[in-house]
Amino acid sequence: MVSRSPEVQTAIPKGVRVLLPEETAKRRYIMAKTLSVFRRWGFQEVVTPTFEYLDVLSVGAGEDQQEKIFKFVDRQTGQLLALRSDLTPQVARMVATSLRHRPLPLRLAYAATVFRYQEPQAGRQREFFQIGVELIGLEQPEADAEMIAMAVESLKELGLGYFQIDVGQVEFFRGLMDAVELGPEVRRKVISAVRRKDASELELLFQAVPGDDRLKECLIALPGLYGGKEVLAKAEGMAFNQRAREALANLRQVYEILAFYGLSDYLIIDLGETYGFEYHSGVVFEAFTKALGYPLSGGGRYDDLIGRFGYPCPATGFAFDLERLLWALEAERVLPAYKGADFLIIDFNPDKRQALRLARLLREKGYSVARDIIKRDLPGSLAYARDASIGRAIVLGTAGCKKDELILKDLLSDREEIHSIEGFSQKVSSGELRWPT
């Protein structure tokens, strides 16, 4: 047994959060908007388990990702279990098993919490929420373009004014690395330096390595290979082998499709970007805004991952980080103001039937209606309604109106109207009286 201190236990562990109504409403709003974009593009929502066998979750995870997985032991089998740290391997497994016999392509969406054991900091908790999609069974550049176009549309739909999609192709860098012979230690250092865009260190590293000088120069120049469309032309002279040439041609195709969609202003290209997961295998992309120091989303092609579950099948996908979307939207002040219930019914009559009828009628019409059940005076009830951001109050059985009348009070403007209960009900039923929800 855990020993208990006599104090009340209210502590919250590092890296998780409780969300109050106001904060929850904002997140629901973002989630609903994003999922509705996904639906409009034909994606169907799926749910994956919160925990799994570690072996499943570690498929395709690099060493640094593996370290961040929350692990625990299955009491029955002694096997290692893990909290999901990434949805993509789970969806990949789902595709390779239960969905295997459905015709391709599959368009799947999810909204779920993800857990990573990392130092909690601004912009990254240990439990966080991802909203994402996986497009399965297509190897065409149109599929990559579809992902990027959906990311753009989602961000526009959410009202974000300024953002950029950073597009890379991981095979380009891998191609260049094939062309140069490096020991494992130097190789690791080169990858780390490219990731940090550390051209100075690359220069030092390649001084000590034999090989084609032109190739080495290209690898040193790689961190600077970002910008607009001109990067594609610049990279042309650096595509040393088949693998790099194919990667570049593929990226160009994706770029051209997106330009055709009219989205080229949103794009920047970065061929030196090696971020993403170990399982990525083609075009990768992240969304950035100026208000936030880290990406809002990440994703890209992973043609070999589903195959590791026994069903070779190309795929691409991406996910937004809900918390970061929220930050970006708050920085641009484009989130709608928080609203509590639409109505609070305050009833001073001993017989509550009229109040219940009104509540039912309004709810049937789609309004949210709360009843003030506590006995208190009218100013007390109104103060409560304002505090809970409720839009309007309906007051029955008070001195201000007759027995068969009600007072409708708009809590924002303080305007009051007196209606007969009968007439009010009819007008609500017929839709003559309507309010924005």
Next chain:
Amino acid sequence: MTNELITVALPKGRMLEDSLRLFTVIGANGLENLRESRRLIWEDTTSGLRFLLLRGVDVPTYVEHGAADMGIAGKDVLIEQGKDVYEPLDLGFGFCRLVVAEPIELQGNDDPRAWSYVRIATKYPNITERHFSRKGIQVEVVKLYGSIELAPMAGLSERIVDLVSSGKTLAENGLVEVEEIMKATARLIVNRASLKTKYRRIKGLIDRLAEEVRALRS
């Protein structure tokens, strides 16, 4: 969007002079304000740059979160903190070394190859632990924030891991270097989102700074 401000985080202390000189050379005006007054922020509208004066260890944090678009930080601090930032340029100045040191009297009959357990006082717990664990040596780290050289004398630890530039401070405190862990210089660091969303200006600045650094070297 060409006139939007780029925020640059500069470290107080030994790298400040060179940092100010470098940005002055590439066209920032009025940087002496940061040196001579107690100002912590300086905005130069002509060059479109805004400077923040911070403790060196805080620079990577400001840059990682995007509170500053770019900054100058020692390689020692970057390795210690492992922040997710770009490091496009070795600025060449601020050279120093991170070393293991111990009291002279301990050194006489000491062989670093035979260590199995050490107690170390340092500002760099991560680097220290990594360094010794790579060699299979157990280490107990005492994290301090300053005056590391006092720790052996006061009996807090036998040895220290600290930065040295000339070695004078070590000698004054009766310490000698036993091992070098790494060499460090000042680096230009850049926030990931800034590099992507403001790439024209940021790239221009990196290129200008690289030119100056190259000119200074040759």
